[in-house]
Amino acid sequence: MIGFELLGALVAAAPAAELPWLSEVQTPPAVIPEDAPKLPSLLVDAAGQPIATREAWARRREEIRRWWLGYLGLTSIERCDLAPEVVSEERVGTVVRKLVRLQVEPGCRMEAYLLYPAEPQAKLPGVVVFHSTVDYTIRQPAGLEGGESHFLGLRLAEQGFVTLCPRNFIWDYCGPQPSYLDAVAELHRRHPGWRGMAKMLFDGMRAVDYLEALPFVDKERLGCIGHSLGAKETLYAMAFDERLKAGVSSEGGIGLGFSNWEADWYLGSDIRAAGFGHDNHEVLSLVAPRAFLLIGGEDADGSKSWPFIERAKEVYDLVGAGDRVGLPTHSSGHSLPPIALQCAYGWLGHFLK
Numbered sequence: 001m002i003g004f005e006l007l008g009a010l011v012a013a014a015p016a017a018e019l020p021w022l023s024e025v026q027t028p029p030a031v032i033p034e035d036a037p038k039l040p041s042l043l044v045d046a047a048g049q050p051i052a053t054r055e056a057w058a059r060r061r062e063e064i065r066r067w068w069l070g071y072l073g074l075t076s077i078e079r080c081d082l083a084p085e086v087v088s089e090e091r092v093g094t095v096v097r098k099l100v101r102l103q104v105e106p107g108c109r110m111e112a113y114l115l116y117p118a119e120p121q122a123k124l125p126g127v128v129v130f131h132s133t134v135d136y137t138i139r140q141p142a143g144l145e146g147g148e149s150h151f152l153g154l155r156l157a158e159q160g161f162v163t164l165c166p167r168n169f170i171w172d173y174c175g176p177q178p179s180y181l182d183a184v185a186e187l188h189r190r191h192p193g194w195r196g197m198a199k200m201l202f203d204g205m206r207a208v209d210y211l212e213a214l215p216f217v218d219k220e221r222l223g224c225i226g227h228s229l230g231a232k233e234t235l236y237a238m239a240f241d242e243r244l245k246a247g248v249s250s251e252g253g254i255g256l257g258f259s260n261w262e263a264d265w266y267l268g269s270d271i272r273a274a275g276f277g278h279d280n281h282e283v284l285s286l287v288a289p290r291a292f293l294l295i296g297g298e299d300a301d302g303s304k305s306w307p308f309i310e311r312a313k314e315v316y317d318l319v320g321a322g323d324r325v326g327l328p329t330h331s332s333g334h335s336l337p338p339i340a341l342q343c344a345y346g347w348l349g350h351f352l353k
Contacts, residue, residue, distance in 0.1 A: 021343075025293075025326035026313065029303040036304040037255050039311050043318065054319055062169035064282050069240070071267075071278075073193035074201060080106045081191050082210055087111070094118055097142060102166075104206040105190070108174040112166040112207065113142035115157035116216065125212040125221035125352040126162040128204060128237065128244075129153040130230030137172075141165040149336040152225055152344075159345065160353070162217050166207045168229065169199050170265045177241045184264045197236055204237040206332045212243065219351045223247055223291075224343060225337055228300070232266065239286040246291040246351035248344040251334050253300035254280050254308050281311040288312065289321030291351040295343060296327060299334040324351070 015147025042060070043051040068073060080103060085100040088319050096118050101109045116124065129141040130150045139145040142165050143154030153163040169187070170180040177183040187199050204224070212219035223246040226234040238247040253259030256279050261267045270276065284292065294309060296302035309327045316322045328343045336344075 021328070022323055022326060025328040025343075026309075026322075028310070029306055029329070031303065032306055037257065037279060037307050039279060039307045040256055042282065042285050042311055043314055051318075057315065057318055061286060065240070065286055067278075068283060068286075071270075072195050072198040073191070073200040073203065074240075077202065077205065079206070079209065080104075082206065082208060082213075089164070091118065092143065092154065093158070094175060095154065097154070097157075100210075102206060102210055104203055105174075108190075110166055110169070110203055110206070111138060111172065112164050112210075112224045113138050113144075113153060114141060114162070114164050115153050116162040117157060117160055120162075120216045123216055123218040124160060124162050125262045125348075126214070126217040126219075127153075127156055127161050127222070127348060127352070128211065128224040129165045130204070130224065130226030130233040130237075131165060131168065131223065132226070132228040132230050135171070137167045138165045144155070149338075149341060150227065152227075155341075156225075156345070156348070159349070161348070162211065162214065162221045164207050164211050166203060168233070169203055170196070173199075180263075193321070195268050196263070197267055199328060200233050201236045201240055204233055205241050208237075208241055208243055219243070220247065220258055221245060223352050225250075225348065228334065231301075232261075235280065235283060238290065238292055239283045244290065246348055247287070248293045248295065248347055250295040250336060250340060250344065251297050251300045254284070254294060254305050256280060258304070259300050279308075281308045284308055284312045285315045287325075288316045289319045289324060289329065291324040293325075293343065293347045294327045295340050296329040297333045297335060297337075297340070298329060298331055301327075304331045 083103040085101045089098045098114045100114050104110045118266050131137050131140045136145040140150050141153035143151035153165040156163050170183040172313045173186045224237050225232050225248040227250040231249040234247050234249040262269050262272050330339050
């Protein structure tokens with residue numbers, strides 16, 4: 001794994017459509033922490049035999065996918081009419097910003113900000129932008145509140161993307177919720193058996209439904225991005241929605257032991273039970289052959305995350321997409337410094353434009 005300064009120089013010098021730093025973010029770190037997870041290879045079938053062909057991997061992949069969807073409780077997905085309505089609209093420089101409401105479930109609406117270049121002349125790539133854990137939720141990526149480094153939806157729209165920034169259900173599930181646990185209780189009332197991440201994944205898929213239906217969006221060039229909470233959503237959206245061709249996950253803590261995945265609004269306490277035997281390298285493997293960049297700040301993610309990339313890259317190599325996964329790291333902790341943003345925007349530009 002490349003040093004911070006050299007990576008910065010490579011990124012800064014790179015044309016927008018090129019990734020000269022790709023090989024560097026696919027190189028193991030000089031030191032992997034001793035407490036980094038020891039993850040088993042995914043290229044082994046249920047009988048313990050090595051997987052050496054794409055056909056054998058496809059069978060194993062389907063087994064992994066079914067298991068995780070079963071764990072999430074999302075064994076079927078029923079879509080209703082989104083019935084979109086525009087709440088407000090304004091112009092921000094070269095970008096149109098609209099607050100929209102989407103019916104993600106019958107009688108239950110989700111708010112989101114839609115941002116796009118004014119008067120698009122051709123169909124544009126679309127990106128779902130998941131916000132982080134802030135009470136001003138979608139105002140963050142839409143560029144209305146918080147630090148400018150988190151204005152991901154606005155900045156991508158300025159670069160020629162159409163972005164949709166949906167609100168996470170734990171703040172507003174069919175109306176404002178007093179607490180995250182109240183939102184989870186409402187989820188269990190409506191959907192017994194669903195885990196919190198199932199609802200986040202479902203809402204992310206509904207966001208993709210809306211984006212791909214817009215007449216100025218190229219539905220063959222869709223992606224997603226998120227930081228922290230949004231990074232977790234990005235991982236699962238990329239894994240289970242194959243319409244998404246490229247994703248960037250920043251500081252979500254990819255390992256189940258890296259952050260609070262056991263919270264009821266994510267995966268629940270069952271993941272801490274002895275003998276659980278699963279981790280998110282399985283989820284990440286489902287993304288291949290589509291492009292996935294994991295960004296770490298040596299807080300939630302970083303050098304300790306390398307085993308997840310290593311195991312996933314074995315799958316990527318097998319399916320002929322070894323250049324579509326990587327891990328750049330920075331030393332700025334749980335944040336989005338300029339180097340992280342340059343990598344993120346470069347990645348999406350390369351694979352979606």
